[in-house]
Amino acid sequence: MRAALLLLISLALNSLCSAAETKTAALVFQSDFGAKDGAVASMRGVAFGVSPTLPMFDLTHEIPAFDIWAAAYRLNQVATYWPAGTVFVSVVDPGVGTQRKSVVLKTKSGHYFVSPDNGTLTLVADELGVAAVREIDEAVNRLKNSEKSYTFHGRDVYAFTGARLAAGVISFAEVGRELDPAVTRLPYGQAARDGEVILGNIPILDIHYGNIWTNIPRSLLMEIQPRELEHLLVTITHGDEVVYAERIPFVNTFGQVELGQPVLYINDLLNVALALNRADFAAAHQVSSGPDWNITLSR
Numbered sequence: 001m002r003a004a005l006l007l008l009i010s011l012a013l014n015s016l017c018s019a020a021e022t023k024t025a026a027l028v029f030q031s032d033f034g035a036k037d038g039a040v041a042s043m044r045g046v047a048f049g050v051s052p053t054l055p056m057f058d059l060t061h062e063i064p065a066f067d068i069w070a071a072a073y074r075l076n077q078v079a080t081y082w083p084a085g086t087v088f089v090s091v092v093d094p095g096v097g098t099q100r101k102s103v104v105l106k107t108k109s110g111h112y113f114v115s116p117d118n119g120t121l122t123l124v125a126d127e128l129g130v131a132a133v134r135e136i137d138e139a140v141n142r143l144k145n146s147e148k149s150y151t152f153h154g155r156d157v158y159a160f161t162g163a164r165l166a167a168g169v170i171s172f173a174e175v176g177r178e179l180d181p182a183v184t185r186l187p188y189g190q191a192a193r194d195g196e197v198i199l200g201n202i203p204i205l206d207i208h209y210g211n212i213w214t215n216i217p218r219s220l221l222m223e224i225q226p227r228e229l230e231h232l233l234v235t236i237t238h239g240d241e242v243v244y245a246e247r248i249p250f251v252n253t254f255g256q257v258e259l260g261q262p263v264l265y266i267n268d269l270l271n272v273a274l275a276l277n278r279a280d281f282a283a284a285h286q287v288s289s290g291p292d293w294n295i296t297l298s299r
């Protein structure tokens with residue numbers, strides 16, 4: 001009797017140790033679904049069904065509809081602030097149900113990205129490096145009884161696969177067959193210096209505040225050695241049209257100018273940005289973002 005009791009205690013302790021050793025990673029969702037219906041809750045429900053203890057978070061669900069570039073940018077904006085092993089599920093999928101592949105990218109930094117291979121992974125692949133890419137095997141990694149649903153892979157494939165990967169139910173190798181270590185890419189330009197002129201692009205807006213974010217890194221701007229509060233000539237063009245051309249001060253903080261005044265500053269990604277102190281620069285000057293929105297800076 002005593003021996004049987006000791007055996008039961010030993011088995012229980014081993015079970016507890018095994019559970020403690022199971023590594024659970026964070027699962028982070030991004031989509032263009034918004035929060036007006038049940039789409040996001042459905043994805044979370046699928047993940048919860050895989051593991052009720054899985055830590056789940058939202059990057060954003062306010063990506064503009066079908067805007068793959070914005071999805072790529074926002075992933076790259078936050079990925080390095082999450083620990084290795086984090087699983088990101090990004091669903092901006094205007095080609096849902098077509099022949100585009102459903103993949104999981106493992107970066108050299110140890111992060112995982114579950115997404116349609118439609119360009120969403122462009123920037124994280126470039127910034128974090130591609131360790132491996134696997135195509136999701138839907139015969140295994142698909143929500144049970146969802147086979148007749150063709151337009152919600154975010155719930156049926158991506159949330160399910162991402163949750164299984166984050167919870168340790170499957171390994172990366174069990175996602176599906178390994179592909180060439182590359183992803184579908186969106187074209188984008190790099191900032192450059194031409195003498196005393198810095199040339200760049202406006203890839204995205206800081207949409208809540210209306211600030212203008214550029215792809216010009218602080219290090220490139222510093223090559224022309226601007227001084228604090230020095231006024232630089234800022235020219236914004238949309239195609240061949242000059243939308244904005246003014247000299248504005250280079251500052252560390254918004255409080256260095258009066259309310260409503262423009263500033264040139266370094267944002268939290270250490271890139272050059274423009275703002276109006278407590279006002280909306282984009283709305284005031286009708287500036288947007290994209291490959292045909294460009295900016296030059298000069299002394």
